[in-house]
Amino acid sequence: MTVPEYDVVIAGGGMVGASLACALAPLGLRVAVVEAVSAQAAQQPSFDDRGIALSLGSQRIFATLGLWPALAPAATAIKTIHVSDRGRFGVTRLQHQDYAVAALGYVMTSRDMGAVLQQQLTRQAGIALLCPARVVAVTTDSDLVRVSVAQDGDGQRQLTARLLVAADGGDSRVRAMLGISVREQDYLQDAVIANVSTSRRHQQTAYERFTASGPLALLPLSQGRSAVVWTRRREQTPATLALDDAAFCAQLQEQFGWRLGAFTRAGRRAAYPLRLLRVSEPQRQRALVIGNAAHSLHPIAGQGFNLGLRDVAVLAEVLAEAAAGGDVGAPAVLARFVERQGRDQRQTALLTDGLVRIFSNDFLPLALARNAGMLALELLPAGRRLLAQQAMGLAAPVSRLGRGLPLESR
Numbered sequence: 001m002t003v004p005e006y007d008v009v010i011a012g013g014g015m016v017g018a019s020l021a022c023a024l025a026p027l028g029l030r031v032a033v034v035e036a037v038s039a040q041a042a043q044q045p046s047f048d049d050r051g052i053a054l055s056l057g058s059q060r061i062f063a064t065l066g067l068w069p070a071l072a073p074a075a076t077a078i079k080t081i082h083v084s085d086r087g088r089f090g091v092t093r094l095q096h097q098d099y100a101v102a103a104l105g106y107v108m109t110s111r112d113m114g115a116v117l118q119q120q121l122t123r124q125a126g127i128a129l130l131c132p133a134r135v136v137a138v139t140t141d142s143d144l145v146r147v148s149v150a151q152d153g154d155g156q157r158q159l160t161a162r163l164l165v166a167a168d169g170g171d172s173r174v175r176a177m178l179g180i181s182v183r184e185q186d187y188l189q190d191a192v193i194a195n196v197s198t199s200r201r202h203q204q205t206a207y208e209r210f211t212a213s214g215p216l217a218l219l220p221l222s223q224g225r226s227a228v229v230w231t232r233r234r235e236q237t238p239a240t241l242a243l244d245d246a247a248f249c250a251q252l253q254e255q256f257g258w259r260l261g262a263f264t265r266a267g268r269r270a271a272y273p274l275r276l277l278r279v280s281e282p283q284r285q286r287a288l289v290i291g292n293a294a295h296s297l298h299p300i301a302g303q304g305f306n307l308g309l310r311d312v313a314v315l316a317e318v319l320a321e322a323a324a325g326g327d328v329g330a331p332a333v334l335a336r337f338v339e340r341q342g343r344d345q346r347q348t349a350l351l352t353d354g355l356v357r358i359f360s361n362d363f364l365p366l367a368l369a370r371n372a373g374m375l376a377l378e379l380l381p382a383g384r385r386l387l388a389q390q391a392m393g394l395a396a397p398v399s400r401l402g403r404g405l406p407l408e409s410r
Contacts, residue, residue: 004144004160006030006128007328008319011135011147012168015052015110016291016308018117020167022065023316025124027323027407032159033121034149035131036168049267050193051219051227052113053078053206053302054106057393057402058309064401067116074112076220077103079204081391082259094391104392105302107206107219107227109195138164138177138287145286145329163329164287165315167308170277172293180289181280187356189214190237190271191299192230195221196252199261202226208301211255214356215300218256226260228252229299237271274298276353278345282338286329290315295345297352306393307348313399314341320407344397351390 010017013035021033062068081094096104133151147159166174202220209216214231249263277296282289291308322333389395
């Protein structure tokens, strides 16, 4: 059997790819990360000013990996989640003390998270970071995978590995090279994002408000700011982005209401198209896709990155078990990951898609039914507990890292 240069090559050094590399670092595996855009570049899509909602389960994964002390100073705790439907009576509240946890989750910008992950990558002797560089070709056989990489200023080189993991986002080029097909549904919506200031303090409350154009989320950030994720119909997006600060705040006020007082300031706006994307199958010979490359979700309920991080935790656990036996890219190893994580991926995708369909529809009987359901959740502790478990990322079988346990080899 040919001895490869690396055990694992990770295509994509964004939040999911970098998290996987950090998780694998203590295992003694030889890991290479190939990332096309420098973390410091303004056009780096993974490390911009978007607010990222971390579930409690994700926080526990980062804590087990030893990363939380560096992340915590930039994170704002979510003590309360407030869910409402604009213009109707339905409302549901989740309070951290009802579930005996310090917080239901946390919020930080992807830029702050990226800075910590990148710093961690550079400190790990067993991780080779190739950046800026891009994967230009992939070939696999029964023994190893060959990854051709073009690196700026250094020409083209070939990496060999036992396993290739594609974590290069929803428009994954590596996924296409592997011939993995996707099922895609365009929601005909965009997420308009911005950071805003309000006249009242957010009191560590995350808001999810359903409007005629789709959900509107306000997530608590540091310095009293909130991160806005405002779903707009595709035809509304250009006009929304063209608004000056005062007009943007006024329209946001109309949709959100006055729970946080007046919107006093809005930061730079950007928009991202929303779609549901799922791979037909996540594996090929000695190759696997995870994160947004495997499943891109609507931001409703803030599940996207948290699901990707659960992919990381389960894959790291599976590879830790396989590392003692030698071949981390064996078909049985990849099948074990799919078996353990496939259900979580399917159920989370179905959940978010179902919520979009229910809460982006103004058909009156459906609107009344969903409001009655929200009121029932407010009145029934058992129903709220199930909702809280999902929000905290603790509904699916929890990985070792999510339970605070270190990875172990067999």
